[in-house]
Amino acid sequence: MSTIFIEATECNYLAGRCPMFEETFYSCPVGLAHVSVDGSFIRVNKPLCDFLGYSNEELTKLTFQELTSPEYLDRDLGYLESLLKGEVDNYTLEKRYLRRDGEQVWAQLTVSMVRDERGNPDYFISVVEDIDEKKRIQSELFQVDALFSKIVSAFSNRTFIWVATPDLKKLQYVNDGYEKIFGRNEFELYCNPIGFIDHVHEDDRARVLKVFSQRPLQNWDIQYRIYDSKGEVKHLHDRGSLIYDNSEMHSLILGTADDVTREKSQQQALMSAVTKLEHLSKTDALTGLANRREIFSQLSDEIARMGRGQKASTLVYVDLNKFKEINDKYGHKIGDKALVEFSQRMGSLLRDSDRFGRIGGDEFIILLYGTDESETAAFFDRIQDSKFEIHTEGNNAIAINFSAGWVQWNEGIESVQEWLDRADEVMYEKKQRGQVLAAPNSKWDKAM
Numbered sequence: 001m002s003t004i005f006i007e008a009t010e011c012n013y014l015a016g017r018c019p020m021f022e023e024t025f026y027s028c029p030v031g032l033a034h035v036s037v038d039g040s041f042i043r044v045n046k047p048l049c050d051f052l053g054y055s056n057e058e059l060t061k062l063t064f065q066e067l068t069s070p071e072y073l074d075r076d077l078g079y080l081e082s083l084l085k086g087e088v089d090n091y092t093l094e095k096r097y098l099r100r101d102g103e104q105v106w107a108q109l110t111v112s113m114v115r116d117e118r119g120n121p122d123y124f125i126s127v128v129e130d131i132d133e134k135k136r137i138q139s140e141l142f143q144v145d146a147l148f149s150k151i152v153s154a155f156s157n158r159t160f161i162w163v164a165t166p167d168l169k170k171l172q173y174v175n176d177g178y179e180k181i182f183g184r185n186e187f188e189l190y191c192n193p194i195g196f197i198d199h200v201h202e203d204d205r206a207r208v209l210k211v212f213s214q215r216p217l218q219n220w221d222i223q224y225r226i227y228d229s230k231g232e233v234k235h236l237h238d239r240g241s242l243i244y245d246n247s248e249m250h251s252l253i254l255g256t257a258d259d260v261t262r263e264k265s266q267q268q269a270l271m272s273a274v275t276k277l278e279h280l281s282k283t284d285a286l287t288g289l290a291n292r293r294e295i296f297s298q299l300s301d302e303i304a305r306m307g308r309g310q311k312a313s314t315l316v317y318v319d320l321n322k323f324k325e326i327n328d329k330y331g332h333k334i335g336d337k338a339l340v341e342f343s344q345r346m347g348s349l350l351r352d353s354d355r356f357g358r359i360g361g362d363e364f365i366i367l368l369y370g371t372d373e374s375e376t377a378a379f380f381d382r383i384q385d386s387k388f389e390i391h392t393e394g395n396n397a398i399a400i401n402f403s404a405g406w407v408q409w410n411e412g413i414e415s416v417q418e419w420l421d422r423a424d425e426v427m428y429e430k431k432q433r434g435q436v437l438a439a440p441n442s443k444w445d446k447a448m
Helices: 019-027 046-052 070-084 132-155 177-182 187-191 195-199 205-212 261-282 292-307 323-330 332-349 373-385 416-432 443-447
Strands: 031-036 041-044 090-098 104-115 121-130 159-164 171-174 220-227 233-244 250-259 314-320 355-360 363-368 389-391 397-399 402-408
Touching: 031 046, 046 104, 046 121, 070 090, 070 104, 070 121, 104 132, 159 177, 171 187, 177 195, 177 250, 187 195, 195 205, 195 220, 205 220, 233 261, 261 292, 292 355, 292 363, 292 416, 314 332, 314 373, 314 416, 323 332, 332 355, 332 363, 332 389, 363 373, 373 402, 402 416
Parallel strands: none
Antiparallel strands: 031 041, 031 121, 090 104, 104 121, 159 171, 159 250, 220 233, 233 250, 314 363, 314 402, 355 363, 389 397
């Protein structure tokens, strides 16, 4: 409501001598009162009675001191004293009144003074405007603002929040997140709102600069890395929105950048763990070769490839000879060492395109990619010159002997198991005929 100003003269107060003033006093939509120098109410209008909850008769028996909330009384009396001394012509203050029902209500009080013919104080004219609803709304807004500030502050440990003009030339607001995440003083942003780009990782900087160089600027959602003041790399998830005013004009830019370094670290650790678990699920724990399930999967893929008319491969079934005797004579530790040594030595002789796996115990499978049976035979002739042996703690050399059988794939082989069984049968036949591959002149060979 607008403030009402009343110019009072001596004739205003004389009942019946100024009918227009009388009508104005009682029909005024805000509270009006004539108050004596001692503070008692001389006359009041209905809006003031309604506001304070008193009847006209009750209110004129009271003083404004009795109706003023104690914390505002001294200030009110101080203004009145200045008015009486002629130091001010009028004063305005916001204060709380005590209603008849005990409730405290807010009002804006404007007071001026009427003097008599000799210039002495005669009475006060008080205009009392109800601002209780306005104060309630202000209080709620203050609480909301305080809550918002508290929320923003709570986010400051991991979120950098800023507000700037559309041209990015002036920063309107920045929370503590910049200092806590970047480790730098926010003053540099007030000097240059996009100064944070100077701290973006060199591999990400061009991408980030492209986003903030757009004119007009668009909403963004981008992830990048930054260096904090200690030189440590942090990951940020940066999002921005354009804010429009009532006229749909672009007025502000709101940016929020979350520190997601921890999440990135956890994600990388999880991915590493998943990769490791996936590797373990496909790998023989002792030798590091593909395990039975994985090598079967690889062979299945190979059969599908060859079924499309591509060059056939050969499957080799390998069995270490007298492996049980190595375990019995030298112990399982040496036996395991023999399995590992055989795997590493044989693996070093194979091509990247070949496949090698352990299907259990001392049995292995080799897939020689795009190799026929004659080429496979030549391959095993060549590896006769390779040493397959291990040494005991006494530096005694133990030969690792093995038998191998191989079968080239053909269209008559319908499954991995059938292909494997055929190679196993060939290996067994060769083993029965004494066709054993071994490191020549080894001590184990002589011992056997």
